[in-house]
Amino acid sequence: MSYIPYGKQDIQQPDIDAVVEVLTSDFLTQGPKVPAFESAVAQKVGAKHALAVNSATSALHIACLALDLGEGDWLWTTPVTFVASANCGLYCGAKVDFVDIDPNTYNISVDALTNKLEKAAKENSLPKVLVVVHLCGQPCEMQAIKALADKYGVKIIEDASHAIGGKYQGDYIGNGFYSDVTVFSFHPVKIITTAEGGMALTNSDELAGKMDSLRSHGITRDPELMTHEPDGSWYYQQVDLGFNYRMTELQAALGLSQLGRLDDYVAKRHTLAERYDGLLKDLPLTCPYQHPDTYSGLHLYVIRLKLDEMSVSHKAVFDSLRAQGVGVNLHYIPVHTQPYYQQFGFEADDFPEAMNYYREAISLPMYPNLTEREQSKVVSALKEALSL
Template identity: 75%
Template sequence: MIPYGKQDINQADIDAVVAVLTSDFLTQGPMVPKFEQTVASHVGADHALAVNSATSALHIACLALGLKHGDWLWTTPVTFVASANCGLYCGSKIDFVDIDPQTYNLCPMALKAKLELAKKENRLPKVVVAVHLCGQPCDMKAIGALATEYGFKVIEDASHAIGGKYQGEFIGNCRYSDITVFSFHPVKIVTTAEGGMALTNDAALAEKMNLLRSHGITRDPALMTSEPDGPWYYQQVDLGFNYRMTELQAALGVSQVDRLDAFVARRHELAKRYDELLATLPVTIPWQHPDSYSGLHLYVIRLQLNKISKLHRQVFESLREQGIGVNLHYIPVHTQPYYQAMGFEAEDFPEAMVYYREAISIPMYQGLTDDQQDQVVSALRHALAGGED
């Protein structure tokens, strides 16, 4: 089976982890700060906070921005559920903004229209989570301008996008956002096995997220309510969580980032080759905005169903039967039973639903060979033709 995504581990990665295993620290040692500084320096952010998952990073980002009961968080329906769930963890209400039919990201025009209506109804969002689907950045300049006009905070959910660029600058520099979040799950561009990171240029937000990821505990006398009892002393000054990253994960991350640019470059080679190989098939290939240099975590095709005799599900199942580990990113969040119970209807966000009925993620990872890619395309051609050679 050729998977849709896969980690790339070399001997340097293994050696980095083994070195930590034989060191004095398996957690709360020097490697986590080193990993944070490595990523922050690479993308051009002032502060980075490593945590145990991107979901944890989204949660503490929302809390640091003051999201609370009764507030609104808006995001895209075409994302993993964590992009919306992070608001529910804070007690907020959730709504969605439909996608742009070309980029599949949150549509700035739909956002503007929704904001105009929400202002009249006094239900403007406190936070908007802009998800860089597949690794292609949202139109952050437009979203940032709307944030200034309407007074909401912006989180970039860049779980798919480390190593990508927007307007020539690395995603993660927070030029148009308050906080950016990365994921280091094994199928992502670089991995720490499990892990995530929140980046910001705001020292106060960084300090707040630092507290929240480790039980709300501090050893910094400047943050305490009284003089320390002694050198052993700490205080819990907030209600936090155990969201820390281990030294083993951080060591793997530092090693992986050494190859980040090469990983993304290889993904672009594969994407260009896919574009050429799929040009004559009845599928829509990913469109890339000229302002973006995608991280290319995913390569999503959309079936031109009016040109084939097969159903979406039939093509998907045929590919799986032929040993191609395709997937679908994502089932629109507002169609999940938990969100349907809140009153959302499937057709509330029509562009998201059209996307869902046509999309298939085909294999995309830096270790994919040209021969394997040829196998993917051959299997797709077979599936689209209904099994005919």
């Protein structure tokens, strides 16, 4: 039986050639490809600074540290995300809380955020950092969120791990119009890949400088940042407690090659989504909603089952699809239900919209080289699963 994964990288000959070129060069790390990749991404999305790292998780971590998140502070994010969006706060010693999702977009609800911020302001427990997640590649309602953040003095990180190539109000995600830092992921199932890797983008010189230092052990060779004159041309100083979060030349070369196909990849995802919409319109499920202010990166195509119109369970449908060779997945198990987060006192029903989503959601295969024949097989398998 052939297997159709939920996501898959597209590696072409130019990508292979770019990596081989680096393998035969003088630099495997800290050479010219990383800054070239950073510059290309920054120029593409309209950001001033881009800092490549070894994962989006690392990018989230150094972004939080650069924003001075620490012990006694709060980080808020959505419960429907990968755990890294919340863990980055814990890495810094901060406390983490969540904001329920909008039932249409599955992103942070502006209404829920408004109410929670009003309450937190009265209780003197406002967050220092809000991590908004562009789930599935659909941008959050950033204009409204930024207005709230400005009102209450909250810093914003856009976790755009799903959203490179997506647009908000006609402009690329990553431009920093509505946030302090934006984070991209280049994991293999994402829109473009560097195998593993991520990037933090900002328009702030200060934040860029901090993140640059933090991704490389907190070490500097800049005399202006040192405590005294350099001992010689070999000299460096550790001025902060940083990490080894650097991206390799191999990864950057692959990313630079893939970046040239970014718009084509996203357009192909939209073509597939439109075809899914048509093929699924008569089934007892909800297809993804597209907010009129956004152009989704469409990393994921998530359906929600209308369980009250069905005689089979969510689990039965999921298991049937897997058994038929369709590699569906579920993005994501709400973070506040994870055993590690239970120690902080969260109850499953603290965020009811997130739990409703979890009970109904299934991610169908979505990647640029998914063929119409394979897509039709997915739909056929889904119909069979629904008729069990």
